Amino acid sequence: MTSLAGSSILVVGASGGLGSAIARILAAEGAILTLHGRSEEKVRALAVPGTFVKSDLRDSGSDVELVNTALRAHGQLDGVVNAAGVVAFGPASDADDETLDELFAVNALGPMRLLRAARPALLESAAAKRDPFFLTLSGIVSESPTANMAAYSASKAALAAFGQAAGRELRRDGIRLVDARPGHTETGLATRPVAGTAPTMPTGFDPADVARRIVDAIVAGEKDLPSGAFTPQPAA
Template sequence: MTLIQDSVVLVVGASGGLGREIARLLADGGARVILSGRDRTKLEALGIPGTVLVADLNDPEAIGDLVAAAVSVHGRLDGIVNAAGVVAFGPASALSDATLTELFAVNTLAPIRLLRASIEALTLSAEQGRDPFVLTISGVVSESPTANLAAYSASKAGLAAFGQAAARELRRVGIRIVDARPGHTETALSTHPISGTAPRFPSGHEPAAVAQRLVEAIVGGERDVPSTAFLAMGD
């Protein structure tokens, strides 16, 4: 069981619909939350107690700097929530190089680099008797790649595969990776794709309910939260 009280947690993508809800729940549970995103104004407007750190996940160097800055806030780091992401719609034949580059930079490479940069701090957290974790949200498309979301599905499936393999390595030093794969969630992500236009989706999960389930997974020591784990929620 992971204790949220007094833990230091970096929430990446904290101004997004899901990141915001997770950050709020963690703060309400007594965590020392560090809120990260690209827009300081949006982060400060959340009204969630914590430290604001601005970073652009398209910049590899910025990711290492973000982790270093997060560790410096309280002298340690006990958890990371990666709730940042971008989406693109349309057939595979219409994908541009720019779209592919951004999808994989933000959805795949950024979380990988974030984990790589944080291993030392999270290992120290484990050595000090805490239960450090990294939560990734690869989503249902990593289980079931979707037509007209081919590159987006691939970027998330790549993240899930990396997490599964890295989890086997890192559990030896006490770091837990949690991969979550909720279905379509009613955030604003689909309303501002980097390419294409969103189709009409059926009603999705409520962000607050998904966030609650994810925090329960963190606290409960879970490592895998498949799409089926979200079907019984009270949306």
């Protein structure tokens, strides 16, 4: 994908710290956006042109709704950026069912269902030689599961494993699956855990820098962005 101009891209989690940064860069480079969030007010406040869709990834049918909104608005779908996610902290033995269910529903099952829903439209994009992609953010914890974040790490590792296998399948269809695994990034997510309290963390990456690296990878045709692809590394 040598240019994003005119590409129809769905950004899931566009109101988040990283999703909003990605959306701004995509818009600046000419992409036509469908912006998802659970708060219309927050998405509108981004002042990024696009079609808004409100949806909860935990709800049945939300995946189809997201894809259909993009298709109705723009007539095609050439890419999906899944930047939605939730986090939880605390010992593995303390994680209750509600926390486990939410972590896996949003971080793992949501993207899996979204890929399933988006595949027919992405196949059409591939047939039209528009180099479609589906981007996930499994993060550094999928490479290095972290103590006191065991359930969160597991949900992201599940997403990474799914992406590796699905990417091999989709390659035959002309659809590129990209997984990005940046280290801790200052998105504010750690201040909004679904359970527990975040430990003291070193200063993380600037979301704008991570977003720039991700968009550059989309344009350059990259398929994998391990933690080492994001430099410089945050201070220890």
